[in-house]
Amino acid sequence: MAASTAESEDRNRRLTDLLHATAQGRQAAFQELYRLVSPQLFAVLLRILKRRDLAEEALQDALLSVWRNAASYTAEKGAPMTWLLSICRYRALDSLRRRRREVSLGPILDQAEDGQDALSGLAGETAETNFLSKAEERALEDCMQRLNDGQRRSIRLAYVDGCTHEEIAASLKSPVGTVKSWVRRGLESLKRCLEAA
């Protein structure tokens, strides 16, 4: 169940307070922030990195960076959870790039394909903590539903699983050029749709 708009506003205020206190070097606030956000962030990292040890390392690095840079958070960067999520995702993508240079892509692809069905819609029925209001969740879901299958799956594989164009192409058994244009058309449609909403 998604949170109501009021609940999600309360949560955002709480997270902003904790980030502000963290920026002042208050460790108790940072620990509370960690307690609230780490299960969701860890889920995102695990999904991208597919390995617990790498996800733990990325979460540790990302949170230390939050500790150092909490003061740089401003509302124009989005909701506090979005900001935290982005820090974690970029960390995970870096880790993935390092790993791609070291190992073959096989296992990553296999698991990305397996994992795809596990992402059942965007409604997040099983998520225990809700950082978005129902309206925010629905906005993206509705617009994703309007994309064609290739566009939708390409964008999900990139965002949620951290796949490259080539990996998406292998996963969807389509040429890389097709995937590239699916992504671009998908991005254009999503932007139009979300701005109209």
Add this chain to the structure above:
Amino acid sequence: MKYQGVKLQNLLAGEYVLGLLQGAARRRFERLLMESNSLRAEVSAWENRFAALGLALPSVPPPDYLWWRILGGLRREARPGRSTSGNTFWRAWAVAATLVLAVVLVTQHYVPAPEQKPAAVAMVSDAKGQPLWLISVHPEDKRIDMKAVVPNPPPAGKSYELWMLPQEGNPVPMGLMNDTGTKSEHVTAEQLARLAEAKGLAISVEPPGGSPTGLPTGPVVYIAALVAS
């Protein structure tokens, strides 16, 4: 590739957020991000649009020990100019007792080799700096180990009892100390969470079997800082 044009900028920002820009294209984009407010705004907009995809994943709690590792990282880059104000209860206790304060940064060779690395350690030493016990915290196994470095029997007819000194409130009993060898005590998840924040550990002299009240009743003879490792 030219980076002009609102539409192209927007697409590149979207691909960047998806993680699809690779190699030189990504580096050039990141360089441009440093100097272009409008590009940064595009990136933020895409991060916000896509956040729902990540936040819809079922949450997975990270293992307890991860917080300890993060805490270890924080302590290594501790900021100047911050003081931790005292808990007067134990501080008064400690001053009244014949106080031995030993803050020893313990190096790796004190830690038993085959063991998993502890999350935090405290070295309890006497007034001359002689190590008496090495206390280590193992969040993965929910236990603390008290290793007697030298035989250290309590005064006749008494027991040594270990206390955690939390940020707030009274000392928390953590079990009786061993004279020799290594003793393990089970700790709860809640105790571990408080240990992660604790000011340190203390050892008091108590009646045989420990304090009857749940608070130290005899002199606090040793205090040691808990150092994240």
